[in-house]
Structure formats: C-alpha cells, structure tokens
Amino acid sequence: MSKIIPLxxxxxxxxxxxxxxxxxxxxxxxxxxxxxxxxxxxxxxLQRLGKNHLxxxxxxxDEIHENEAAAILAGALAGxxxxxxxxxxxxxxxxxxxxxxxxxxxIPALAAFNLIDEVMCATLHxxxxxxxxxxxxxxxxxxxxxKRVAIERAAAVAxxxxxxxxxxxxxxxxxxLLITGSEVYDGLIExxxxxxxxxxxQSLGSEVGAVDCVPDNADLIxxxxxSQIAGGCDLxxxxxxxxxxxxxxxxxxxxxxxAEELHYGSAVLPGAMFxxxxxxxVCILGVPACALHHRVTVLDLVLPRILAGERIGxxxxxxxxxxxxxxxCPECRYPRCSFxxxx
Numbered sequence: 001m002s003k004i005i006p007l008x009x010x011x012x013x014x015x016x017x018x019x020x021x022x023x024x025x026x027x028x029x030x031x032x033x034x035x036x037x038x039x040x041x042x043x044x045x046l047q048r049l050g051k052n053h054l055x056x057x058x059x060x061x062d063e064i065h066e067n068e069a070a071a072i073l074a075g076a077l078a079g080x081x082x083x084x085x086x087x088x089x090x091x092x093x094x095x096x097x098x099x100x101x102x103x104x105x106x107i108p109a110l111a112a113f114n115l116i117d118e119v120m121c122a123t124l125h126x127x128x129x130x131x132x133x134x135x136x137x138x139x140x141x142x143x144x145x146x147k148r149v150a151i152e153r154a155a156a157v158a159x160x161x162x163x164x165x166x167x168x169x170x171x172x173x174x175x176x177l178l179i180t181g182s183e184v185y186d187g188l189i190e191x192x193x194x195x196x197x198x199x200x201x202q203s204l205g206s207e208v209g210a211v212d213c214v215p216d217n218a219d220l221i222x223x224x225x226x227s228q229i230a231g232g233c234d235l236x237x238x239x240x241x242x243x244x245x246x247x248x249x250x251x252x253x254x255x256x257x258x259a260e261e262l263h264y265g266s267a268v269l270p271g272a273m274f275x276x277x278x279x280x281x282v283c284i285l286g287v288p289a290c291a292l293h294h295r296v297t298v299l300d301l302v303l304p305r306i307l308a309g310e311r312i313g314x315x316x317x318x319x320x321x322x323x324x325x326x327x328x329c330p331e332c333r334y335p336r337c338s339f340x341x342x343x
Contacts, residue, residue, distance in 0.1 A: 016055040018090045064148040066091035069141035076155035079163020095137040097130040101169040102308040109161045119154045170307040174209040176233030181240040182215040193239040221253025242273040242288040267321030271298025301340040
C-alpha cells in the first residue's frame with residue numbers, strides 16, 4: 001500500500017517512483033529517480049513540477065511496484081532476437097533489437113495483452129527491418145502499485161502463444177535473376193530490371209548468383225528456371241511477362257518448370273500482378289513491370305519476409321491489402337510512411 005504525505009514533511013523520505021519533468025521542446029525524462037532521498041534543496045524543484053504531495057510506500061506481500069512489474073512484463077514479451085535491460089525509467093522498459101533483421105510482432109497476442117487492465121505494450125509495425133540496438137517496443141505497468149497476481153496473469157497471456165515480439169535474421173540467399181522479354185533478348189531495348197534487382201538483393205545481405213535473359217518463350221523460361229535451380233540458386237526473381245498480353249508467358253514457363261503452390265496477384269499497388277511460387281523448395285518470385293517505375297513495390301514488402309524464413313502464400317498476399325496502397329509521394333520516404341503497414 002502507499003500513503004500520501006505533504007511535500008513539507010517529505011525531507012528524508014525515499015521517492016517511491018521516478019518524478020518526470022517536461023520542458024516543452026527541450027527535455028522529457030526523470031528529474032528524480034526512484035529511491036532518491038528528498039532533501040531541503042529538492043523542495044523548490046519538486047514544487048515547480050507540481051508536486052505538493054509525495055507517496056511513501058509500504059508494499060504488502062501480494063503487491064508489486066511498477067518497476068518490478070515492468071521487468072516481469074518485458075521478460076514475457078521478449079522473444080528471439082530481443083534484448084532489454086532491467087533499468088526501468090518512469091516505470092517503463094524498452095525492448096531493443098538484439099540483431100539486425102526483421103521485426104515480427106504476434107499481433108493477436110499483443111492485442112490480448114493490451115486488453116488486460118493496467119498494463120501496456122507498444123511496438124513498431126510488424127515486418128519492419130531493424131538494426132541491432134534499435135528500439136522496437138516498450139512496456140510498462142500503469143499504476144505505481146498493483147497486485148502481483150495481475151502482473152503474473154498478464155505475463156502468462158504474453159507467453160501463451162509464444163513471444164509477442166521477435167527479430168528474425170535475414171538469411172544470405174544465392175539469388176538467380178531471370179529477365180524475360182523478347183525485346184530485351186533481341187537487343188531492341190536495354191534491360192532496366194537487372195541493376196534495380198541487384199541493388200535490392202545486395203541491400204538485404206544476399207548475393208546474385210546467376211543472371212539470364214530469355215525471350216517470351218515458355219519452354220525456354222522453364223529451362224532457364226530449372227538451370228538456375230540446378231546451379232545452386234535458392235531464390236529466383238523473374239521479371240516481365242506478368243501482365244495480360246498474349247506474349248506474357250512467364251507464368252506458363254514457371255508452371256512448366258514444375259512450380260508448386262503458384263499464387264498470382266497481390267492486394268498491393270504498385271505490384272498487383274506479383275507472383276509467388278516454389279519449385280524443389282526454391283522460392284520463385286515474379287516481379288511485375290511496375291518495379292521499373294516505382295522505387296518501392298510489393299517486392300520490397302515480401303522479399304525481407306522470405307529471407308527471414310516466412311512462407312508467403314495466398315492469405316499473406318491478401319492481408320497486404322490493408323496499408324498496401326502507395327501514396328506515390330513526390331519525394332519517397334519509405335519505410336517511414338504508411339505503405340505496407342497493415343494492422
């Protein structure tokens with residue numbers, strides 16, 4: 001339990017919690033830390049912070065302080081690739097990325113946790129690429145003192161479906177690029193896809209192991225797909241031939257190569273004519289022509305998830321629709337924008 005004492009009687013008492021100070025536009029943080037013993041010199045400062053009374057704590061056996069509660073919650077929320085320090089400030093503990101990778105948030109589990117009274121956790125959007133040491137989530141208990149059983153219940157909810165937040169490393173893939181299109185193969189136009197995809201692959205820590213250019217011929221496309229897989233490529237990106245023209249036979253070539261679970265179409269603009277398939281456990285991505293004209297497309301949303309070990313199928317492509325409309329800003333700010341940020 002806690003009791004309230006007038007500020008004038010607080011000299012010699014230890015603070016029960018951090019005292020926050022806000023100087024608009026300049027500072028927000030603890031002016032005094034929990035455990036600080038109040039002295040006469042502190043009284044004016046505390047009054048300027050609007051503190052005319054302070055708490056003195058005498059916790060019962062079944063009660064818990066906000067700082068200890070925050071540590072219990074952080075431990076329950078944190079999964080693989082998440083680190084945190086038991087150094088709460090103002091009752092809050094930050095969860096940090098323990099490695100470079102892709103943030104994965106169990107959204108239903110997070111919602112279930114936040115529906116519990118007197119606790120909270122806020123995160124970045126799931127599937128955000130993060131760097132080691134980056135803040136990805138934060139949690140706290142809302143009251144200064146609460147029942148220990150309530151905190152333990154909240155921690156149990158966080159754990160019951162596995163970790164709520166995790167950071168998965170991206171694997172280093174050997175990527176095959178297959179540029180389709182008779183106009184490129186015959187030298188009528190210069191290929192623009194290769195340099196774009198090379199940069200995207202390398203920016204995610206993978207390497208391009210093979211680059212082939214084939215005409216609009218389903219048999220030759222199928223042969224090239226099989227050849228790149230046999231050559232050791234474990235992820236294929238095919239460009240061109242994803243539209244509705246009679247010459248667009250890339251999908252047919254992918255099927256002839258023995259592809260399984262072929263899913264054509266995503267709920268994303270730009271990138272509606274995207275394709276995901278697999279052959280011999282090798283993921284195949286069909287990249288539509290919009291990737292030539294837009295800096296960011298559905299490929300930028302899907303490729304990191306595949307490198308993090310996710311399987312992308314029809315339902316995943318459908319769920320991308322919420323937040324999957326690019327606003328086509330004159331100056332692209334991705335990923336610091338709404339594109340790809342679903343619920």
